[in-house]
Amino acid sequence: MHMVKNIMSQKLYTIGPLTGVSRAATIMERSGIGCLPVVDEGKLVGIITSRDIRGSHPNRLVADAMTRDVVTIPPTASIWEAKELMEKYKIERLVVVDEKSIVGIVTKAQIMAGLSKYIDSLTGLNKAEVFYERARQLLKESHEIAVIFLDVDNFGLINKEYGHVYGDNILRKVAVILDKLVDKNRDTLCRYAGDEFAVVTTRPLEEAEKFALQLVMAFANEKWPAEIKITISVGVAGGRRSGIRNLNEDSSYIVKNLINMASLASTKAKKLKRPVVVVDAIEFKEMVRKQEFVYDNLK
Amino acid sequence: MLSKETSRSTEPLRKADINIKLSEFEIPPMQDIMLVGKKAPIGPEAVRQMVDAVSPDQYEIVRLNDHEVFEAVVLKKSLLKLLPKEKLLSVVIEEGNRIANENMVVKAQINITIQVSRTVDL
Numbered sequence: 001m002h003m004v005k006n007i008m009s010q011k012l013y014t015i016g017p018l019t020g021v022s023r024a025a026t027i028m029e030r031s032g033i034g035c036l037p038v039v040d041e042g043k044l045v046g047i048i049t050s051r052d053i054r055g056s057h058p059n060r061l062v063a064d065a066m067t068r069d070v071v072t073i074p075p076t077a078s079i080w081e082a083k084e085l086m087e088k089y090k091i092e093r094l095v096v097v098d099e100k101s102i103v104g105i106v107t108k109a110q111i112m113a114g115l116s117k118y119i120d121s122l123t124g125l126n127k128a129e130v131f132y133e134r135a136r137q138l139l140k141e142s143h144e145i146a147v148i149f150l151d152v153d154n155f156g157l158i159n160k161e162y163g164h165v166y167g168d169n170i171l172r173k174v175a176v177i178l179d180k181l182v183d184k185n186r187d188t189l190c191r192y193a194g195d196e197f198a199v200v201t202t203r204p205l206e207e208a209e210k211f212a213l214q215l216v217m218a219f220a221n222e223k224w225p226a227e228i229k230i231t232i233s234v235g236v237a238g239g240r241r242s243g244i245r246n247l248n249e250d251s252s253y254i255v256k257n258l259i260n261m262a263s264l265a266s267t268k269a270k271k272l273k274r275p276v277v278v279v280d281a282i283e284f285k286e287m288v289r290k291q292e293f294v295y296d297n298l299k
Numbered sequence: 300m301l302s303k304e305t306s307r308s309t310e311p312l313r314k315a316d317i318n319i320k321l322s323e324f325e326i327p328p329m330q331d332i333m334l335v336g337k338k339a340p341i342g343p344e345a346v347r348q349m350v351d352a353v354s355p356d357q358y359e360i361v362r363l364n365d366h367e368v369f370e371a372v373v374l375k376k377s378l379l380k381l382l383p384k385e386k387l388l389s390v391v392i393e394e395g396n397r398i399a400n401e402n403m404v405v406k407a408q409i410n411i412t413i414q415v416s417r418t419v420d421l
Contacts, residue, residue: 017344018344018348056338056342057338057339057340057402059340059341060340060341060342060345061341061344061345061348063342063344063345064341064342064343064344064370065342
């Protein structure tokens with residue numbers, strides 16, 4: 001997964017707190033950078049940005065012009081975490097700190113360039129990597145999560161009958177419908193692959209099922225070009241986390257299993273001609289043992 | 300008939316007058332209280348460095364986080380034996396606010412007279 005350390009600037013310029021602001025401005029201008037971490041005896045004590053410099057008298061010391069509360073991020077944090085921090089504090093740079101030492105700086109432009117690799121060019125939705133990252137993060141934060149897996153019915157036939165350009169337009173429209181309905185605070189939507197979309201949500205399983213039905217209904221009520229009927233089949237899987245041994249390994253495992261169960265449930269929905277099939281809540285701790293049982297039930 | 304100019308033009312005479320005004324350097328160079336404006340040429344850290352070098356342990360710096368004009372007040376610790384800090388600061392800041400803006404550093408000389416009247420039994 002894309003980490004901050006992969007995109008940050010490692011060539012680091014720092015400055016002491018008793019240096020003049022005009023000296024800081026000169027260093028920033030010559031080096032083409034927008035900020036300098038302020039370090040006193042090896043310890044990060046502040047950051048001086050071009051905005052701080054503009055608002056200060058040039059005769060001042062850096063200590064009297066700098067921002068004292070520095071927002072830092074570890075190098076192993078994801079670029080999504082970095083983006084959230086920047087949005088939360090309304091800042092454009094984060095100092096990357098490994099334990100106590102500064103190892104780099106990451107800017108908003110670097111984050112946005114990194115994130116653009118994870119946006120699907122056809123629909124403008126997140127790619128599956130974002131979905132996985134968000135799901136893992138929610139589990140880390142001890143949220144109960146559910147996965148909603150959506151599959152456009154007979155999309156292969158639509159492509160064959162109307163052509164791929166028409167098929168792409170359908171996928172764009174599907175993305176718009178889904179994007180309008182998701183609650184950004186609770187749901188993360190992605191184009192999973194081809195004609196498959198997925199949502200990871202913090203809604204409880206029952207609520208996730210209702211939401212899935214709402215999505216199906218939205219398609220039923222929509223008018224499509226050439227007056228064809230587009231429907232979707234949806235699988236929902238969710239559960240509780242308990243007794244997780246290794247958070248990183250187990251959370252990845254849990255997410256992969258949830259998406260697998262939800263996709264199988266959507267296949268089952270298609271076969272049964274039911275709009276939504278839900279996999280009951282399960283304890284993740286026991287999921288390893290019950291995995292075969294669950295899959296058998298879905299077949 | 301105009302007379303012919305006979306004298307040659309000369310270089311202008313250049314002189315320097317030196318006036319010297321000597322007086323004893325005041326230690327400390329500041330007075331009792333200094334109010335540091337938010338956009339003043341020196342900030343509280345610079346003042347602290349100066350004061351610590353010239354008059355160690357004699358002044359205290361109080362940072363003002365929410366004041367619209369001043370960023371900090373530097374005051375002589377000995378004044379605080381005469382008046383509580385909050386009472387002294389509120390008066391000085393209020394008066395400083397009337398005459399200063401955020402680009403200025405204002406120094407203030409403070410004279411405090413304590414009036415005591417006591418009665419004892421005879």
